[in-house]
Amino acid sequence: MREEIGQKHRYAHSARVARCAEILAVRYGADPGKARVAGLLHDIARLYTPERLLAECAARGLAIHEAERAAPVLLHARLGAALARERFAVTDPEVLSAIEKHTLGDADMSPLDCALYLADGLEPGRAFAERAALWELAKIDRTAAMRATLALTIGYVRARGLSPAPRALAAARAFGVET
Ligand SMILES: [Fe+2]
Numbered sequence: 776m777r778e779e780i781g782q783k784h785r786y787a788h789s790a791r792v793a794r795c796a797e798i799l800a801v802r803y804g805a806d807p808g809k810a811r812v813a814g815l816l817h818d819i820a821r822l823y824t825p826e827r828l829l830a831e832c833a834a835r836g837l838a839i840h841e842a843e844r845a846a847p848v849l850l851h852a853r854l855g856a857a858l859a860r861e862r863f864a865v866t867d868p869e870v871l872s873a874i875e876k877h878t879l880g881d882a883d884m885s886p887l888d889c890a891l892y893l894a895d896g897l898e899p900g901r902a903f904a905e906r907a908a909l910w911e912l913a914k915i916d917r918t919a920a921m922r923a924t925l926a927l928t929i930g931y932v933r934a935r936g937l938s939p940a941p942r943a944l945a946a947a948r949a950f951g952v953e954t
């Protein structure tokens with residue numbers, strides 16, 4: 776993975792996410808080994824250019840939604856799951872689901888999906904004011920942490936004058952956030 780990802784900074788993030796996801800998985804009754812694999816591999820396509828993301832998704836017949844056409848970086852989650860399968864022989868549907876959902880979330884999220892989503896957003900390398908408190912919350916209450924993190928993310932996107940992706944809104948609503 777260190778070679779594949781091609782950047783120290785992104786690898787360090789992935790290693791921290793793996794560790795945090797493992798911690799949360801234990802708390803949520805999910806498999807910590809699966810969380811660690813998902814954490815290590817989740818950003819495998821994160822450094823691809825927009826052109827490459829669009830081309831590689833098209834080559835695999837992955838549907839490209841409107842929000843992804845406008846912001847191809849979003850595709851690194853679904854393409855990442857495809858690459859985890861192709862390059863690292865990951866076949867576990869729970870691991871692949873967590874990788875697919877790590878950026879926007881989803882209306883239907885398992886405890887493992889949440890462990891990766893929260894680990895990615897709340898690992899100690901993230902620098903925003905609410906991070907530490909949200910991480911503490913994530914360790915004790917999965918639903919409350921998902922609700923708070925999704926609400927914060929959507930608020931942040933809107934504050935920048937952008938529209939949240941439909942999947943992010945669906946995820947937020949599923950956890951009881953008023954959108
Ligand atoms: Fe990512």
Ligand SMILES: [Fe+2]
Pocket residue numbers: 788792817818895
């Ligand atoms: Fe990430």
